[in-house]
Amino acid sequence: MKKTDVTLLIADEAPLSNITYHAGVPLTHVALCITKEDKKLYISPLDAGKKFNIPSRVLTTPLPDILKQLKPRSVGIDFEQTSVLRFNRLKKTFPRAKFVDVGPDMEKMRMIKRQDELDILSEAARIANRAYTKMLSTFDYKTEADVKAFLEYEMAKQGATPAFPTIVASGEHAATPHHTTQQTRLNKGLCVIDFGASYKGYCSDCTRTIAIGTPTTEQKKVYSIVRKAQEAALYRVKPGVKCSVLDAVTRKSLGLWNKHFIHSLGHGIGLDVHELPNVSAKSKDILQKNMVITIEPGAYQSPIGVRIEDTVVVQDKPKVLTNLTKELVVVK
Secondary structure, eight states, X not given: OOOOSEEEEEESSSOOHHXXXXXXXXXXXXXXXXXXXXXXXXXXXXXXXXXXSSOOOOOOSOHHHHHHTTOOSEEEEOSTTSOHHHHHXXXXXSTTOEEEEOHHHHHHHTSBOOHHHHHHHHHHHHHHHHHHHHHHHTOOOSBHHHHHHHHHHHHHHTTOEESSOOEEEEGGGGGSTTOOOOSSBOOSEXXXXXXXXXXXXXXXXXXXXXXXXXOOHXXXXXXXXXXXXXXXXXXXXXXXXXXXXXXXXHHHHHGGGGGGOOSOSEEEOSSSSSEEEEESTTOOOXXXXXXXXXXXXXXXXXXXXXXXXXXXXXXXXOEESSOOOOSOOEEO
């Protein structure tokens, strides 16, 4: 990470992933101050009653006055996660300091997961897996929104929140990769369901495509092509492999349907749904052990849309966390 006298990360109403990474839990209304000597987490009086397994003491001096005493020549902040209002306040606190963007370096630090992170990511995937399995076992829904609501409710019952707005795209909607789930009736044909759980700040991401009603020969054919393309990519996931190679292998497997694969093959995942490494044709990233990525080939040509996505731990033998069936499930 870039050398600075002080690195300062401040979260207001929403947790910041870089603070969660260092603190171990998602927190709001906090400031994390990192110097060469130590790390200090400043929390608001509203959260003072929370129990943290770290030494703590009550401060009566306003935080800006405490920070001014550091007199840093350089202050590291995350430009992407710092609002203009917050930045202007920091400039008043440190009028002579040079501000340095440490966000990209912090994101690189987070690419390779610790074992405790892998454990939480695994649980996030299990929570989503259980919600999806229960949803299929009780499939009696009238609208896309019904499916979305059921999945998110089942995740909430297990102590998680949606990692992102659940996508339920049925019929012709399946051909739109980032369709906005609607209150329209579920349409016959293929239905793309993209969902994930956020647990203790860490995310899972999974997509399955099911058939509502008996699938046509063409629908089954396209589904099989996408499934084989994903299998080809998963087979190559291991340390030392270029992310661009995974993309190339997938597109070759898709054959003529490659022209209907209109997004990246995948992305890193952890505290954010989308983080490093980039798994795409132009990526220069190389897989390393204990990175966690998604592999999500798709094919979209109205009225057909198919996507199959898994969250995967990079190891000598890749570990698929979202280990749900990939048979084409048919519901009536």
